[in-house]
Amino acid sequence: MKIKMWGVRGSIPSPGPRTVRYGGNTTCIEVRSEEDRLIILDAGTGIFPLAQSLLARLPVEANIFITHTHWDHIQGLPFFVPLHIPGNTVRIHGAFDLVTQQGVEHVMNVQLQYSYFPIREAELKAAVEYLTLTVGVPVRIGDATVTPVLMNHPVTDLGYRIECNGKSLFFTGDHEPWRNIYTPDDPAWAEYQGLVAQRQAALDAAIGPVDLLIVDTAYTEAEYPKKIGWGHGTFDAAFALAKRTGAKRLLCTHHEPTRSDEELEQAFAEALSRHPDPGCEVLLAYEGLEITL
Structure with a gap:
């Protein structure tokens, strides 16, 4: 498999001289199977430069897997140029939305309302398919298998394990490690602690040994106490997970x-200093980074 990072920033694009080395586009990852099947993880603003790179190889057949529908993971979808070209096929995979009680198609229905974007969904030129995923049920994309896993975030969020010819990766999407919402002096603490342990063990098993683990590391340990419940992780938590x-x-x-x-x-180096033996190779993602498994 070949992996390329097209967007590595969270929450909102942050272009400019302060972020030129690592990039300011929001989440988007390109995965190519050995058969060259195209799998795209999330559709933040990084999907726009990815789309430009695809135009030299028409027609495009793309499978886009959305982790969740917060803005920074879908804001690039209307600008995915292959959607607007006849002969292309774009399949959009995602979770059932418990809030709207609708499938992943609701994302495009809302984004392509004329009030927000000048091209309506009915005017898209590509063949577009929507597939609502079931947690734990694998999806076959040619020679690759994509398995959705429930993560911890304020809205339904799916991580994805991708396997292809003996190689594997796991992408958490946005994820905050499971934690006990009670204090130790609360009678409910012990019972809930058991539930937290069960959830963490189930997630660890679903991730399993992988060749590449891609993790949300938005915060430092010092920042995290003020961000509890926001649905994001830390460098230290990622090292422990790996x-x-x-x-x-x-x-x-x-x-x-x-x-x-x-x-x-600096934040990365400080975290690494607390984990001198992380047990694996550890990298900071940047736009344009390519990894072959």
Whole structure:
């Protein structure tokens, strides 16, 4: 498999001289199977430059897997140029939305209302298919298998394990490690602690040993206490997850949008100093990074 990072920033695009090395586009990852099947993880603003790169290889057949419908993971969808070209096929996969009680098609229905975008959904030129996923049920994309896994975020959020010819990766999307919402002096603490342990063990098993683990590391340990419940992780939590699941390589992403390149490197280095033996290769994601498994 070949992986390329097209967007590594969280929450909102942050272009400019302060982020030029790591990039300011929001989440988008290109995955190519050995048969060259195209799998796209999330559709943040990084999907626009990805789309430009695809125009030299028409027609396009793309499978876009949305982790969740927060704006920074879908804001690039209307600008995915292959949607507007006849002969292309775009399949959009995602979770059932418990709030709207609708499938992933609701995302495009809303985004392509004329009040928000000048091209209506009915005017798209490509063949567009919507597929609502079931947690734990694999989807076959040619020689690759994509399995959705429930993560921890304020809205339904799916992580994805992709396997192809003996190689594997896991992308968490936005994820906050499971935690006990009660204090130790609360009678409910012990019971809920057991539930937290069960959820974490189930997630670790679903991730399993992987060649590449891509994790939301938005915050530092010092920042996290003020961000509890926002649905994002830390560098330290990612290191622990990689070690528990036997990951061969850890890629830290979803960078805090206010962080400059230098501040990001400093936060990363400080976290690494607390984990001198992370158990695997650890990298900071940047736009344009390519990894072959």
